[in-house]
Amino acid sequence: MTKRTQPKFTSEITVRKVQDMGGDHMVVAAARVSTSGEEAYSYADGTALTKDGLPWTPKDSVGLISYLVKQRHGTPFEHSAITFFVHAPIFVWREWHRHRIGFSYNEESGRYKQLDPTFYIPPMDRPMFKVDDWKPGRPKFLTINQLGDEIGWETAQNRYEQLCANLMLSYKTAYEMYEANLAMDFDPGLARDCLPVGIYSSCWVTCNPRSLMAFLSLRTHEPEAKAVSYPLYEIEVAARAVEQIFAEGWPITYKAFCENGRVAP
Amino acid sequence: MTKRTQPKFTSEITVRKVQDMGGDHMVVAAARVSTSGEEAYSYADGTALTKDGLPWTPKDSVGLISYLVKQRHGTPFEHSAITFFVHAPIFVWREWHRHRIGFSYNEESGRYKQLDPTFYIPPMDRPMFKVDDWKPGRPKFLTINQLGDEIGWETAQNRYEQLCANLMLSYKTAYEMYEANLAMDFDPGLARDCLPVGIYSSCWVTCNPRSLMAFLSLRTHEPEAKAVSYPLYEIEVAARAVEQIFAEGWPITYKAFCENGRVAP
Amino acid sequence: MTKRTQPKFTSEITVRKVQDMGGDHMVVAAARVSTSGEEAYSYADGTALTKDGLPWTPKDSVGLISYLVKQRHGTPFEHSAITFFVHAPIFVWREWHRHRIGFSYNEESGRYKQLDPTFYIPPMDRPMFKVDDWKPGRPKFLTINQLGDEIGWETAQNRYEQLCANLMLSYKTAYEMYEANLAMDFDPGLARDCLPVGIYSSCWVTCNPRSLMAFLSLRTHEPEAKAVSYPLYEIEVAARAVEQIFAEGWPITYKAFCENGRVAP
C-alpha cells in the first residue's frame, strides 16, 4: 500500500480478450439436439456432414442461426463463453455491473490495494454538449466542432479545456486527500471515500454470447436497431471493443444479431 | 437540473421497508409440497391443521424450517419477497450491486438528474485505524478510543478530524467542479466524473429471504458464523438494518439462520 | 405412501394466485428514482402528486410505463412479485422449469410421496392433428372438427377416441406397475420410473412481472406478436391463466406489454 505515482489522465478504455470457448458451431449443436437428439453431438466434435455428404461448417447453418435470433430462441447461445480483462473508469463499472445474468465479475478493490491515480478525461471528439432541446431519456450531445459551428470554435474549445481543468483539479485534490488519509493509517476502505467515479479500475468479465448480445443491445447506439438505446459514451466505447471481439469469434451469430435489429435472443 | 444546495455531510445510512410478501408460513408451504402435493396449499391459505387438529401456525414447524436451513434446501425460501428503499453512499452500492441473483435494483442516475450534495463522513465510533498486524484479507481496525489508549486520545481524535477535513475538502471541490461543468451545459453523465464514491444515492432493492440471507452472511461480521466475513463497515450498517426488518417478518427463518451458523441455505 | 385411488383422467390445468406484492405503482416508483432520487419514494407510499397537485395514480403514468416496455427498460418491472400454485402434467413442468431467471419453484416429489393417479387427456377442442405441410418449427394442428371437414367427422372423432384409449391404457398400466413396485418396498424414486409425463404434479411458482412477461411471450401464441411463438397447447393453457391474473394486478403494465408486441422488457 505504499506505491505512489503521479496522476495520469487518459481517455483510453481497454478491453482484452483473455480466453474463449465454443463458437458458431456450438449454437448449431445446441439447437439441433431438439430435433436430432444424440446426433447433434456431431456438430460439436466436427464430424457432422451436410445433406450432400460434405464436411459441415457453421456457414451451412446460417439460416438456422438467423432463425434462432429472430424467433428469440436464446438458450443455444449459452454454450460458449468468453473472458475479458477490462480497464475502465468506475462510472463504467457502475453500469456494467448491473448486467447480472450470464455475467461474472472480479474487480480491483479499494479495500485491498491502493488504487492507481489514473483518471478519465474525455477525448475531444466525444459528443458532450447538451443540445437545446435536450431530454434525459433521449440524450443527444454535440461535439466541440458541432458546438463550434453555433457559438464559435474557440469558445467551444475553451469550454472543453475548462471541463478538463475542472476534472483534473478535482481528481488531484481527491487523490492527495486519499493519500493523506492512507498515510494516517486509516482503513483503505474509508480513506478512499473521496476518490471520484472517474478513477480507473481493472475487472475480469466472463459472459456468454447470449448475455453479451443483451449487453450490446443496451450499451450501443444504432439508429436502426429495433429498440434504439442511448448509452453513456464511455460504456459504448467498451461495448464496441467487446462487439469487435465477438464478431471475430462468432461471425455468423454476430451477423444474425445485426440483421435482426440487434435484439438479443 | 438547476437545483443547488449546500453540501451536507452525514454518517446516516437509511433502509426503509416498502413492501413485503409471504412469511415463514410460505417456507413451510413450499417445502411441504414435496411430501404432501396439493395439500400443501393449506399452509398458504391458512386452513392447515396440526396433527392434533388445531389451527396450524409457523411455530408448529420450527423444526422443519431449521432442517431446511441446515441441510441447505434453499428453494423454499424463495416464495417470499421484500422491497427496500435505501439511501447510501455509492461505495456501498458498488458492493451491494455485486449480489446478482435474487436481487433487483433501480438506482438514482447521474445521467438523468443532478445528484444531491450529500456526502458520507464516518461516525466517531467506526473502527477505522489499521492495527499493526493488519492484513487485507482479515481487516481489523481500532476506534478512536482504542487508538487513543495507545497513542493518546487527543492525537487519535486529531487524526479523525483531519480525515473528516480531508474528505470534506475533497467533496466540496468535487461538487463545485461538478456544478461548474453542468453550468457549461456538458452531458451530466460526463460532468459528474469527478464526483466521489462517498456521495449518496437512492436505490430500490427487491430480494427474497434466500438471497437476503446470502447477503447477510457475506455483509455482516459474526465471530461465531461458520464462515466469518469481514465486510466494509458501511455495508454492514445497511445489512444490519436489513437484518432487523427480516427478523421481524420471518422470525422463525431468521432464528434458524442464526442458529445454523448464518450460512444461507 | 399407502394411499391408493382409482385413476382420474382430466384435461384441467389449474393456476391459483396465492399472494402478490407491488403493482403498476411500483413500476413507476422504480423508474422514477433515476430522475427523481429520494422523491420517487412518494410513488410507493401513496403520497405522490400529479403536476396539477392531485393525488397521483398509476393511470397518470401510462405513457411512462409504455415507454419502459417499448425501450426494454426491464428492471422497473422486478419490484413486484406473485406466487401461483399450479396443478399440471409433468410435461408442462418440463417446459416451465426451463425458465430459470426470476422464477422460483417447489414441486411435489416422487421420491417423497406416492404420486396421485391423475392423468392428462386432451380436450376435444384441442388442435391436435398435424396439417399436411406440418413443420416442427411452426407446428400447426387441426381440431377434430377441422379434420372432420376433410376426412369426415366420425373418422376424426374415432381417432381422438383411439388416442384417449391409448393414453389411458398406458397410464393405467404404468400406475399398476408403479404400485406393484412400491408394494415390494422399492425406492419410490425408482419405482416411479415407469410413470408417464402425462401424470399431474403440484408446484409453487413465484416470479415477477418481468420474468412473467418473458414467460408469456414464449408460451402464448399471438399472431400479431413481434416474435410469434408456437407453444405447446397445454403450457399455453397455464400461461393464459397466468396472463389473466397478471392483467388484473398490473393492468397498465399488461396493456403496455400487449400494445408493444408482447416483447418482454
Next chain:
Amino acid sequence: MTKRTQPKFTSEITVRKVQDMGGDHMVVAAARVSTSGEEAYSYADGTALTKDGLPWTPKDSVGLISYLVKQRHGTPFEHSAITFFVHAPIFVWREWHRHRIGFSYNEESGRYKQLDPTFYIPPMDRPMFKVDDWKPGRPKFLTINQLGDEIGWETAQNRYEQLCANLMLSYKTAYEMYEANLAMDFDPGLARDCLPVGIYSSCWVTCNPRSLMAFLSLRTHEPEAKAVSYPLYEIEVAARAVEQIFAEGWPITYKAFCENGRVAP
C-alpha cells in the same frame, strides 16, 4: 418422425466433456485482481512469477484457492466454463434442470422428434430396497445382496427381476401407444404424453466451476460433507462422472472443495 426401433433397456448414463475454458490459474487471476489490479493479468497469460522469480503455476497458489473456498469467496470460480453432452433418463433431467444459476441447457424435444425407445433399468448393485426405518428426508436403501442377507438372496433377486419386468412391460406398452398415436398423425407433443420418465433424452449442459460445485454438493452423497446430501442414485451417477472430469481440469480447486467439506463457495 418415421424411425422405429426395438426398445432398448439400459442402466448406462453417459457424460461426455465437449469443451472447456479456464482452469485453476483463472481462479487465481480472478482473485488477485482485488489486491493487484492490472498485474493480475499475468496469471492469465502465463507470465506471472513467484516471489522467488520463478515461473508461477497454480500449485504455487494452493493456499489461496483453499482460502477462497473456505471463506466462500465464490466469484473467482466463475471465470472458467465447461460443456457436457449427457444421455440420461428424463427423471434425471427433472432434477438437473432445477439448477438454474450458472447452468445452461438444450435438450432433445418430444415436440420436434420421435424419442428413441431407450429406457432405464436399475443395475443390480443399486441400493434400492427401503430399510425398515426408512424416512423420506434421509432415504436409505439396501442392495440385493444386503436384502438377501435378511430375506434370502433368491427372494431378493426375484424382487429385482419383478421390478425390471414391471418397468419393461410398462415401458413397452407406453412406446407402443406412443407410436400408435404418432401413426394417427397426432401432435408429437401430445402423442408422447404416455411416455415414461424412465425414457432417455440427450442434453447439452454448460456450467462453471462455481455452479458445478453447487451441483456436486447437492447431488452426491458424502458422509463427511458439512451438509450431507441424499441424492437420487441416478443423478449421483451423472454427478460422479461430472466430478471426475472437473477434478482433472481444475485439480487444485477440486481438492479445496473436497477438503472444505464439499460446500460450494
